[in-house]
Amino acid sequence: MNITNKTSDLTISCETGNYHTMCPISCVSWLYQTIAGSFFLVIGTKTCGYFLQNALGVMIFSSPRYAMAELEEADISSQLNDFKELKRIMSQIKSDRNPSVIVCILTCTPEIIKMDLEGMAPLLEAELNVPIVVARANGLDSAFTQGEDVVLAAMVGHCGQAAQGSTPSALPKPGVRPSAEPQPEGNSEVKSLVLFGSLPSSLANQLEGELKRQGVNVKGWLPSARYSDLPLLGENVYVCGVNPYLSRTATALIRRGHCKYTASPFPIGPDGTTAWITSICKTFGIVPTGLIEREAKIWESLRPSMDLLKGKTVFFMGDNLLEISLARFLVRCGAVVLEVGIPYLDRRYQSAELALLEQTCKDMGVPLPRIIEKPDNYFQTIRIKELLPDLVITGLAHANPLEARGITTKWSIEFTFAQIHGYSNSAALLELLTRPLRRNNNLNVSQGSLKQQNYVPG
C-alpha cells in the first residue's frame, strides 16, 4: 500500500461531529439491487424502519427485497430468545422469497443490547440452509455510505480463496489458512484483478470495458451480481476500489483476503478515471494507450458546463464521503473549493485521491480547500454566512433553509444514487453539479426578493 507521508500542504482538521447525515442502513436500498436474489434484514427499532421508509420513499411499495426485524420491548428485556425469534423471521423470509443470501444489518439497538449475531449465524445457516452475512452498520460507528463498506467488508469472509480453489459459496472455515504449500514463483499463477464497490451492472460493464481496452481483464467484483459468484481472493489477486468510502473493505481484502491493494484516485470525473485506469495498468505492467486523447475529448464535450463553474466558489458540508473526489473534479473544472466537510477521512485509503486533489489545485492555481473531518453543521452555517459561496453541496436537512437565505445548494444525496463513475458519466455528473446554477439563471422573478433576506444561521 502506498502511503504518502511526504509533506503535504493540505490542512485537515476535526470538529465536533455534530452534522447531519443519513443512517448507514440506507445502503440496503442500493445493495439489494446490485446483488440479485439477496435479502437484507435490518434488525432494529421503529426508528430505523421509519427512516428507511421515509428516506427511500416509493421504493418501499415495490416489494423490495429488504425488511425490518423490529425489536419489541420483550426483545430488549431478553424475555424473548433472540435465536428463536430470528429463526422464525428468517424462515418466513426463506419461504416467501427464497433468497440466495440473507444479509443481516445490526443497528444501534442490537449493538447496545449486545446481540451476538456473529455467534448465532453459523447455527442459523445450518438450520435454514441459507448463507447469512452479518454486518454491523449502525449510527454509533458509521455514516451513510459507510454502511456499504461494512457490508462488503463482512462479505470478504464469504469469498473463497483462489489458492485453494474452494467454491465461493463455501462458508468460511475459521482457522483454515490458504494452502501452506509454497507457491511456485513462476507464472503458474496469473495476477488477477478484482474490483470492489457496488455499482449498477451497466456501470460496472462500462468500467470493465475501459480496462479491457487496455488489456486488463476484470476477474470479479465485490459485491458480485449474484452471491454465488463472489470473487476468489488470494495472494495473486489485486484489488482496487471504485468508491472513496470503502476503507474497511480494502483493509479486509488485504488482511483477511490476502489480496494486494492498488492505491488510486477514484474513477469519478475524466481526470479521476484516467488516474484510476493508469494506476491499475501500472500494477499489471501495462502502458496505457489512448487515455490522454480520450480524456481530452471528454473535457472538450464538458466545456459548456465548465464555463458555468469557472471561478465559482463551492462549499461541501459533508455527508457521504464522496467529497474529496468531487472537490478534485470541481477544481479541475475551474471552480474554487472553499471547504470540504467529510464524515470520516481514511488518509491511507484516500492517499492517492488526496494527492491528486493537491496536485489539481496547484495545476489550476487555486488555493487548497480546508478539509474538515466530522464537521459541525452549526459552525459551518456561520462560515457559509461569512463566505457566501456560489454553491453549497449539502444534505436535505439544510438545502431548503439555505436556499431561503439566498444560498444556492445542491443535495449531496443524489451523487450516491446517480451514475457518476467513468468517462461516460462525466457529463451527467457535471450536469448534476451545475443544475442549480443553471436553474438560478433561468429563474429571475423571485430571486431578488429571496436574496434580500438576511442570512441568519440557526
Add this chain to the structure above:
Amino acid sequence: MKLAYWMYAGPAHIGTLRVTSSFKNVHAIMHGPIGDSFFPVLSSMLSRSRDFAPVTTSILDRHVLARGSQEKVIENLRRKEKEEHPDLIVLTPTCTSSILQEDLQNFVIAAKQHIVQNDLSSECDVLFIDSNHYRLNEHQAADLALEQIVRHYLEKAKKEDTGKSMRSPQPSCNILGMFTLGFHSQHDLRELKNLLNDLGVEVNQVIPEGGSVTAIKNLRNAWFNIVPFRDAGLMTAVYLAKEFNMPYTTITPIGLIDTAAFAREISLICRSAVASDSALLKSTTGFSPLILNQEGLEKYIEKQTSFVSQAAWFNRSVDSNNLTGKRVFVFGSASHSASITKLLVREMGVHVVCAGTFQKHDADWFTHQVSGFCNKILITDDHSQVADVIANLEVDAIFGTQSERHVGKRLNLPCGVISAPVHIQNYPMGFKPFLGYEGANQIADLIYNSFALGMEEHMLDMFKGHDTAEITSRSYSSDASSTKLEWTKEALAELSKIPGFVRSKVKRNTEKYAQTKQINLITLEVIYDAKEAVS
C-alpha cells in the same frame, strides 16, 4: 421481533419533535446516534420549511457508550442556550438512548443550574420529555409531549402566581393539537379560524403551531378548548378540564353535518358559560355574536350548508347520481377515517364496505363512531393486511393513506388520500382544507374526481379507447431498415436494462451514432461511445 416492511405511525421521538418544533423559539435536543437526525429532513423537504429545524442531536457514539453522556449532553444544552436563546430547550431520547437508562432528567437539572449560574438574566427553561419508545407511537408521544409542556408552564405560573385566570369578555377558545407535518393542517387551521370568526369566537391561542411557550399561562383566558383531531391535543384538553374546569369539544368539523354539530356544541358550551357566570353575562350584553344566538346560528348553518358551500347542492345535482351505491374502502387515522366514513354515507350516499384505522389505541372510540355506517371495521397497523382486505372486497374506490394509494395502483383502483402518512404531494400549496365548509367542497371534489377517473378507465376499456398498437414510425431503426445495423447479444442485453421510457431514445441515438461512424455491428463499446458523443 416483528417482520415489518412499512408502518403507519413513526417512532415516539418524531411525535415529540413535531410538537417542539411547532412552537416558536423552542429548541429540541435529541439524544441518539447520528442517523437518528432525520427529522430536519422531513421538516425541510415535506413541509418545505424555510428555516433550519430547531432540532440538534447530542450524538451518541462509542465514546459516549464508554464514558456516559452527561458531559456531552450538558455541554450541548448550554451551547444551544447561548447560540439560539430559546425560551425552552427540550431534551428527548431516541429508542437507542432510552435503553441506556441514563438519568437524563438529572442532566436537565444540572444544565438548568449551570445556565442560571452563568447568566442570571437567562429565561431559558429546560425540560426533559421522556416517552417509552417501545410502547408509544408518534401520535401518542406527541399528545403526551404537548400535555407535559402545557402542564409545566401552567404549574410554573401557579407557583409564580402569574397568569391568573381572566376569562376574556367575549367568547374565545384555544385550538389544541395543530402542528407541523400534519395532514393538511395549515389549511385546516386557516379554515377553522374562518369558521370561528364567522361565529364570533375569538381564538385565544393555537397550541403548538406557531404558539409561544411563554404565553401558555394565558391559555386559561379562553372559555373552552377545541381538539380538532384526536391524534394529539386530547390529553392537554383533559388536563385543562380537570385542573381549570375548561370544557372542550372533540367533534371534528369534517363534512356539513359534523361541521354543524361542531358549531352547535361550541354554541352550547358558550351559552352555558354565560348562564353560569354573571361576569360573562355582563360583558356580553349588548354584543351578540352568533355563537350566543341559537336562532342566528341555525340560520347561519342553513345558509352555509345550502348556498355558501357547494357540497350539499353538488350531492343533490344529477351529476352525482352515479355515486349511488358505489362501494368504497376507507382507512386512515381514527379522526379522519371516521369523519370521512360518516360523510360518505350520510352526505354522498356512498356505500362504505369497510372502514378502518391504524390507531389501535383508539379502537373503541373508532368502533363506536363508525358502527352502523359500514359493514366491516378493520383495526390494524399491518399494511399488508389492509392490502389483502382491499383485494378481497371488490370495491370501486379506496380512501386511505399513501400506502393504500399504492395498493390502489397495484389493483387498478382509484384512490383518494384522506389521512397521514402521506407523501410530499399531499403538502399542497393551494388552499385545500378538510375542515369546515370549504373543506366539504374540497372533499366533494376529491371523492367525485376519484370516481370519475375510475369511470373513465372503465369506459376506455369497454370501448377499447386506448390505441395499443405500437406506433412504429417513431422509431428511428424501422425508418432506416435499409441499413444493415446489427446488435450483439451483450449490446441488446444492455439495451434491455435501460428503463423503458428512454430505451427507444437510447437505441435511436446509438444507431444514429453508429451510422455516422459507419459501424454496422453495435457492441457494448459502441453504446458507451454513443452516450459520450451525445452527452
